[in-house]
Amino acid sequence: GNSVTQMEGPVTLSEEAFLxxxxxxxxxxxxxxxxxxxxxxxxLQLLLKATKADDKGSNKGFEATYRKETTSFHLEKxxxxxxxxxxxxxxxxxxxxxxxxxxxxxxxxxxx
Amino acid sequence: DVKxxxxxxxxxxxxxxxxxxxCVQDMxxxxxFWYRQDPGLGLRLIYFSYDVKMKEKGDIPEGYSVSRxxxxxxxxxxxSASTNQTSxxxxxxxxxxxxxxxxxxxxxxxxxx
Numbered sequence: 484g485n486s487v488t489q490m491e492g493p494v495t496l497s498e499e500a501f502l503x504x505x506x507x508x509x510x511x512x513x514x515x516x517x518x519x520x521x522x523x524x525x526x527l528q529l530l531l532k533a534t535k536a537d538d539k540g541s542n543k544g545f546e547a548t549y550r551k552e553t554t555s556f557h558l559e560k561x562x563x564x565x566x567x568x569x570x571x572x573x574x575x576x577x578x579x580x581x582x583x584x585x586x587x588x589x590x591x592x593x594x595x
Numbered sequence: 596d597v598k599x600x601x602x603x604x605x606x607x608x609x610x611x612x613x614x615x616x617x618c619v620q621d622m623x624x625x626x627x628f629w630y631r632q633d634p635g636l637g638l639r640l641i642y643f644s645y646d647v648k649m650k651e652k653g654d655i656p657e658g659y660s661v662s663r664x665x666x667x668x669x670x671x672x673x674x675s676a677s678t679n680q681t682s683x684x685x686x687x688x689x690x691x692x693x694x695x696x697x698x699x700x701x702x703x704x705x706x707x708x
Contacts, residue, residue: 491635515695526599526685526699527638572637576695582628582653583695587637 485510487573487586495592496563504558504589506547506573514575516540516549516556517583521570530558530571563593598622599700601686607706614673616703618686624698625691627669629653629661632683632702644669645691676707 490505508514515534519527531540536551547558556573573586602617620627626645630638630653640653642661650661658680662670669688673680683704687697 487637489637517695519697524701526687526701527697528699529696532695582640582643583697585630585638587635588632 485514485575485577485584487575487584489571489573489586489589491587492570492590493592494589495594498565498593498595499562500593502558502560502563502567502591504571504573504591506556506558506586508554508556508573508575510554510575510577510584512577513551514577516547517574517576518545518547518556518558519572519574519585521572521588523569527572563591565593565595567591568593599686599688599698601684601700601703603703604701605704605706607708608673608676609708610677612673612676612707614676614705614707616671616673616684616686616705618669618671618700619667620669620686620688620698621667622688622690622698623666624688625666626689627663628687628689628697629659629669629671630685630687631655632685638685641671676705678707681705681707 486509517532518530520530521527531542533540533549539548574583599620628643629641644663660672686700
């Protein structure tokens with residue numbers, strides 16, 4: 484079946500540090516890949532997505548590239564802020580209109 | 596602004612009680628979902644619905660049921676609550692055919708004692 488594996492947190496960084504959160508997936512075919520973010524006390528919201536190999540999704544300074552050869556979709560941000568403190572979830576969808584499969588989530592804490 | 600509203604932020608119930616979790620969306624979305632969120636396990640899909648009065652089982656439906664009598668409302672029911680159902684419950688909705696962009700409520704933290 485489909486699965487998504489994320490690095491375990493928490494990840495603690497200082498402001499302006501570089502952030503990487505690893506995500507790998509298992510799925511047949513060519514799934515679409517997503518990053519969702521959950522800020523404290525809020526529901527999840529879509530951060531970015533990529534629908535085919537070598538696509539790069541980007542939003543709010545975050546980027547992730549769909550790597551078919553390594554089945555990965557790592558999230559990166561060059562300079563984090565305290566407001567980026569949140570839980571980040573990697574997810575996949577086998578086809579348009581299909582349900583999402585989520586990873587375990589990675590908590591990120593950015594200190595001033 | 597689009598909104599998915601869950602009726603309670605925190606709920607404490609006793610083992611064996613019947614529990615109702617309510618979710619309402621104001622976006623006229625066809626699709627609605629119930630997930631539970633547990634540390635290290637991420638989000639797991641309990642039930643979903645693509646239309647009024649229809650429902651489909653997700654990955655972990657045991658011990659739960661759902662009701663969708665109106666398009667905007669999707670209820671999760673714990674028939675006889677157990678301690679292993681202590682969790683954060685998240686409701687989400689999406690437009691028809693676009694399940695990838697989900698709009699989530701802020702969650703209900705349920706504790707079963």
